[in-house]
Amino acid sequence: xxxxxxxxxxxxxxxxxxxxxxxxxxxxxxxxxxxxxxxxxxxxxxxxxxxxxxxxxxxxxxxxxxxxxxxxxxxxxxxxxxxxxxxxxxxxxxxxxxxxxxxxxxxxxxxxxxxxxxxxxxxxxxxxxxxxxxxxxxxxxxxxxxxxxxxxxxxxxxxxxxxxxxxxxxxxxxxxxxxxxxxxxxxxxxxxxxxxxxxxxxxxxxxxxxxxxxxxxxxxxxxxxxxxxxxx
Numbered sequence: 001x002x003x004x005x006x007x008x009x010x011x012x013x014x015x016x017x018x019x020x021x022x023x024x025x026x027x028x029x030x031x032x033x034x035x036x037x038x039x040x041x042x043x044x045x046x047x048x049x050x051x052x053x054x055x056x057x058x059x060x061x062x063x064x065x066x067x068x069x070x071x072x073x074x075x076x077x078x079x080x081x082x083x084x085x086x087x088x089x090x091x092x093x094x095x096x097x098x099x100x101x102x103x104x105x106x107x108x109x110x111x112x113x114x115x116x117x118x119x120x121x122x123x124x125x126x127x128x129x130x131x132x133x134x135x136x137x138x139x140x141x142x143x144x145x146x147x148x149x150x151x152x153x154x155x156x157x158x159x160x161x162x163x164x165x166x167x168x169x170x171x172x173x174x175x176x177x178x179x180x181x182x183x184x185x186x187x188x189x190x191x192x193x194x195x196x197x198x199x200x201x202x203x204x205x206x207x208x209x210x211x212x213x214x215x216x217x218x219x220x221x222x223x224x225x226x227x228x229x230x231x232x
Contacts, residue, residue, distance in 0.1 A: 050066060053070060053165060072138060094132075140167075173204050
């Protein structure tokens, strides 16, 4: 039974977006299901996260568990597709998602893998109130689904300890992204329900950088093809 979204919509949470992904909770670990694209890019994403954390924190030469002891928060963790491999690399992982259904799916799968991951159903603001801090905060393909990207990133960055690292992955607002992620992924291949992505919420690298540095709100082009950056 669908349990809904805890709390109401806010600057960092869109209840309709969360409910949309909650309805897909049973699909997270099916490599041929609705999240097949995330399964395909999973190794590349994990390699990037591992290498950046290893470099930033000047880790030793450990091969099997290079992230041993690092406290890592995965914001918008969904069913735990990134939490589990991070835990296997030695990190002490907290997975946060506002959809109870996603967290329940993540907990079930982690239990089957004998992995100790702290899964929480809630918002980043709640962890800040608790006084939690982390060595690294990971936010992958989430920021394009929140009402106010600046407020969301500010709240996420507030959970970093001094000298910590935030790792962000999101869709670039280019014509290529519009054609592949929306036209291709939603309308042609039907990997995700139509309406999952809003091209106007995609961020360019420059905009994402400005928000992470505490810059002003971004101005987005109203239609695909206008003011499109050259990078993809």
